[in-house]
Amino acid sequence: MSWTPEERFFMVKFYFLCGESASAAQKRFGTHFKIKKKENLPTIQTISSWVNALETKFSLLDANEDRTGRPKTARSSENINVVEDMVTDDPNISMRELAASTSMSKSTVHRIVRLDLGLFPYKIQVHQPLTDSSIVRRFNFANEMLTMIEDGTIDINKIIFTDECHFHLQGYVNKQNWRHWGSEKPDFSRIKPLHPQRVTVFAGIHAGGIIGPYCFPESVTGEKYHSLLVNKVLPAMYDKEIVSGYWWMQDGAPPHRVQSVIDLLDQNFYGRVIALGYPERYGRGMAWPPYSPDLNPMDFFAWGYTKDKVYRSEKHSLDSLHTAIKNVFSQISTETCAKVIENFEKRLRHVVASEGKNFENLIH
Template sequence: MFGGDPPNRWTIMRLVNNFAEQGTVARRPYHRNPPVRTEETIAAVAAAIQRVSTRTLSAQRGVSRQSLQTIMHKDLDLFPYKIQMVNKLNAADLPIRLEFCQKILQMVEEDQNMLNCLFMSDEVHFDLNGNVNKQNCRIWSTSNPQILHETELHPLRVTVWCAVSSRCIVGPYFFEENGHTVTVTGDRYLKMLKEFFYPELRRKRIPFNSVWFQQDGATSHIAQTVMTELRRKFPNKLISRNSEFRWPPRSPDLTAPDFWGLCKQEVYKTKPTNLDELKQSIRATIAAIPVATLKAAMNNFLLRCRTCVDEHGGHLNSIIFKTS
């Protein structure tokens, strides 16, 4: 190395170690790992990905998950899609849903103020630990397979009732006794209407004779005493199972969905650690929702009615699988 800088200490140590181990000062040959994205591996992944998870396939093929995802993205042009959870519809539900949506759209067209007077009510369950997580479930495909996973409703830890309109929210109301969540019965539901909903309408100075009241067909909602009271309070303006204006069964997808979606997103951001914190987060979230969001939610209800008509009463596929 005449004319150059002398080797440093680490270079000398490397040369000495190489000579001691191999009898030469030459560099060790560099061994590159064999390529993972071979035609054989790509073909095996393509054949198995619809049957097993990426974790299982990674273990079976001896390929890292990162390399496996590279193969799926770059070689197979696959993308992950979520399974969408919807309520199971019976064949008899479809004409009922279709008729309901057609009637709503006709009424709104004839009376633009009808939508402003409509209060859509429902109970929603909040789990202290958050919602059922579908983030880990993916289907890899070259296009959206539009797979629905039908699921039944399950009771959770806190039961919250609200009535949503385009101008305000009445609620939340927690079905509980002595600080513990209780089952919603006809008597408890009737008590909520008389002791909470009616006084809130009065406090907000909303005339009862202008209100259209909607509820689903839960057993507690259609108890004889409840229906008698609601028909008396909202004559000819009650949307419910067993009413003159029938609410279709198993149709939570037709309510004002943006409201509850926003609530659940915001409530769990605070990461409540006990039921009191969870309820306080629910109250604060609902109180903070602007009127513009409520109007958008009710307009979305009309959009869902139109989509249901287009789907002949079936699932709202064009909304569920909407791409942005």
């Protein structure tokens, strides 16, 4: 990896200013040049070699640079112009595509985009359109929930957030690759397409860990959902002693709203239910607001995390897909779950601040 004399001087300067600490200087370098990934920073060994070169040779130049004439660099004006033209033509282009198209290394392209062009990678958000009534319901729900949290009526560490998600064998949308390079944050979202689904997975998350996952071989119906809760989910929860004093959350999907499911939840949680249709029948609990995956930890964390892991290698059968899904969920630590649940309260405050509207484009 090539580093300019200015970058080397900055690093060595802060090496001494930070009490001859290479790691501290490395952090200052990353902050100054806005390089977030540690693998894109000069290594500790590289920093040590620069310091040694300065102390022994009184120079920060490499041997092939320490001569007269114009120094060679991949970040030439010509290369910078080429990269700028490509990013202008396609702001959603990836670093890998840029590197392949320009025959430059990925690190060189990244430094041109970040340091020479001053552009930033903005993550494109996916969200559902909100109706006026759903905006009001989201706003009211967030206010009510925050009030209950503050007065101790509800403990967010004792909420079981649940959801279903489709996994398929071929093709998926990797939202981690959705980036728009620009000097200003774009005011748009990419539409989420529909794909044929092959298996449906049910799972839950709370501050103490994961529930499931459980796979449906076919589409989910109210009868199948009720059977899953009775035969697998609730017995496992009772074994872990996470029913008494805990709240159950589910969204407004049709299988969740059948009468047998609503009755079953009341029998086991008695009022500690956050679900569409539940308060209307029993006069207690809370209704989950529509179009609010940005509030459900299963949506804003778990599904994206597991799919990124599951689809890193191609799956050739449903059995291998099931196994991969279970393995990834089993690797999610209790500490991670606790941090994710903390984020729920922060997101409630974002809903209030945005008056019920979508807010994820404001926090990423």
